[in-house]
Amino acid sequence: MNATVVVILALAAGTYAFRLVGPVLHGRVAVPARVQELASAGAVxxxxxxxxTGALTESGGFAGWARPAGVLAGAVLAWRRASFAVVVLGAVVTTALLRLAGVA
Incomplete structure (x- = not known):
């Protein structure tokens, strides 16, 4: 086995163990409400x-205005409860049209 396979297997085992901890420790460990609130806020x-980072940067610099505008269009469509395909297509079309118009 080469080193890459060993690393992949180690990461897979670690991921499995990490996911197994929740069901195994459920009911045995009490997490304070404040910690749960902070964990939820941290995830957001x-x-x-x-x-x-993904919407505004590319190669360590500003990605231009077309990409954030596409992300914003997708966010508005998602907020309006459009289907996933419509959200993705709306973001792609918005970005493509702005780039076609010369907005970088």
Whole structure:
């Protein structure tokens, strides 16, 4: 086995163990309500940071205005409860049309 396979297997085992901890420890460990609130808030902040990084940057710099506009169009469609395909197509079309118009 080469090193890549070993690393993949180790990560798979770690992921499985991490997911198994929840059901095994359920009911045995009491997590305070404040910790649960902070964990929920942390997840939202992490997702927002990932969205902002992906929408606004490319190769360590600003991605231009077309990509954030496409993300915004997709967000509006998602907020209006459009189907996933419509959300993705709306974001893609918005970005493509702005790039075609010369907005980088």
């Amino acid at each position: 902040v992490l997702l927002a940071a990932l969205l902002a």
